[in-house]
Amino acid sequence: MELKEDQPQNGSGPAADVPPLRRIVVESETVPIRVGDYAGPPDPNYGREPWQVGAGSEGEPVWVEERMRTEDLSIAYGDKRAVKDVTIEVNSGEVLALIGPSGCGKTTLLRSLNRLVELTPAAKRTGRIILDDQSVDDFDVTQLRSRVGMLFQQPNPFPMSIFDNVAYGLRERGSKKPRKKILEPIVVDALERAGLWDEVSSNLSHPALALSGGQQQRLCIARSLAVSPEVLLLDEPCSALDPISTSIIEDTIVELKSEVAIVIVTHNLQQAARIADRVAFMYLGDMVEQGAAGQVFGAPREERTQDYVGGGFG
Amino acid sequence: MSIDVRTAAPGPRPGPGSDPTDPRPKPKPSMSAAAGISHETGWSVGDRVGLVAAWVCGISLCVVAASIVLFMAWKGIQFLHLDMLTTSPEASLDQSKTGGFLDPLVGTLLLTVIGIAFAVPTGVAIAVWLTEYGRPSGLARLVESGVEIVAGTPSIVLAIFGLLVFQQSFMGIFSFTAEGGAVFGRSFLTAGAMMALIALPLVIGSTREALNTIPRHVREASYALGKDKASTIRRVLLPSARSGIATGATLGMGRICGDTAIVVILLGASMQTTPESGFLGLFRGTGSTLTSYVYNNSPAGEGNAPDKAYAAAFVLLMIVILLNFVVSLIGKRNKPQWN
Structure with a gap:
């Protein structure tokens, strides 16, 4: 197993108060890692949250757990190939940011991970997408989507109460069952993890659309978390929000990464630098470069990456 | 005929040309007045007629609607018994x-x-x-x-x-x-x-x-x-x-x-x-x-x-x-x- 040790560039953004952590980046091209595979020697940090792995454990490896990966994934809309032979893995415990100019295929790649791209009639996919060693095509699509949650550009709570929004995914086939009592602990837990509980605990029956934009987006996070996804896909989740809401959402994302593998599409390179552990740069459907955030932003290997990130980080 | 629109229709806001030190180009009153354009609003005669017609039509409709309701109310209340x-x-x-x-x-x-x-x-x-x-x-x-x-x-x-x-x-x-x-x-x-x-x-x-x-x-x-x-x-x-x-x-x-x-x-x-x-x-x-x-x-x-x-x-x-x-x-x- 070929492991490459990498020192991430901590110290930018809100992650600065988290102790710097050492990380093993696994070269996916050579070593596909299966679920539960253990990267490296016995880990004294087993069971600890990633951000607890830090200063005191200098030189110790980090638990890496792959949740999803794509293999030579191509997606075409008619004749236009939006994503070309992309191979990438999504790991729990870290935030993967997809960056690139508009129309480079990053949103298409994201939407293919929960097969939402199939709603576009002209879309055609080749290559494989693996979730926990199983092709996503082997899953019932509704089951797949409850394991791979998604957050959209615009906050889009449903026109029902805050409680019903979070409970929506738990209820069977649109019926009101199971009863509120059974769902309540799950709903409360999801709202707490999304950092919204303190603000809405007294008015769970209020309409969700009366919340502010930032609260709505955190409600959407809670709604996704309630169905216990393993992967959370975020499609520019802060593009419609003000800076304060954005920073709250970013904090929430960083806190969630220990439990859910997170993939975020963003046009905001500063945001990617603040919250991402790994960054993948796409250009015209090609996966140009992927690696640790510090490496892609600090020392990009490809000229095209350099040109793109150079604007903001030159 | 040449009319200086600035004197014909003095507006509350001084336009370009009202201040001799104003560097903006002065309007050419003779040309635009001949074309029937007022500098106040820039509306031509045709537009003004159209506007008046729109007002008249809108108000007439209100009159028609009101007279339907009022006439029926007058007749109705007169003959209606519980x-x-x-x-x-x-x-x-x-x-x-x-x-x-x-x-x-x-x-x-x-x-x-x-x-x-x-x-x-x-x-x-x-x-x-x-x-x-x-x-x-x-x-x-x-x-x-x-x-x-x-x-x-x-x-x-x-x-x-x-x-x-x-x-x-x-x-x-x-x-x-x-x-x-x-x-x-x-x-x-x-x-x-x-x-x-x-x-x-x-x-x-x-x-x-x-x-x-x-x-x-x-x-x-x-x-x-x-x-x-x-x-x-x-x-x-x-x-x-x-x-x-x-x-x-x-x-x-x-x-x-x-x-x-x-x-x-x-x-x-x-x-x-x-x-x-x-x-x-x-x-x-x-x-x-x-x-x-x-x-x-x-x-x-x-x-x-x-x-x-x-x-x-x-x-x-x-x-x-x-x-x-x-x-x-x-x-x-x-x-x-x-x-």
């Missing part, structure tokens, strides 16, 4: 003994309920199919033209068509069958079915509009939570479109209340509600509505009792105005708003 609302019409040569219009009032409400009960589920289903499925697209276009044809057909044509259909012997259960097997074809059910066709395009139109304003990402958010299309439609889309559906239903009720041709042809000529015996006898029986009552009592009808026609017309107008008020109330209720 006991008219509680007594049934009677056949009599003496006008003082012909009773009131309880039956037509109840008939209007009954027919409206029947028509809407047919139109809303059907219309919502068609609108959902058109917006959420709509495939194959050729069939969708066919359905759309079907809706347009129904919407454009005059109600008297729908009525005569309805009579043709419901007089078929296999449609006998919907109305009265005479000895010898002739089907009468006229009843609350048959008239209500044709009334549903009048309301249907309105229900379809406003439901479609409401569904179309729901952004695509809201549907996708439901799919992304592992929900299928059916539960997304039922739990997210239809609740979001609720006020649109209600608007369409209320507009449809207004149209049903006001239609006369279908009532005259398909609800029978009797002013009194005449239930049939047996199951759903009331619905299979004949009757009247306020519109047919007004028609029959007007100088054009047989009754020639314009007082009662005015009173009934006033009540009908109040019902329709109330329904319009409800429509605007529904429109003001906060609909779900996404960005």
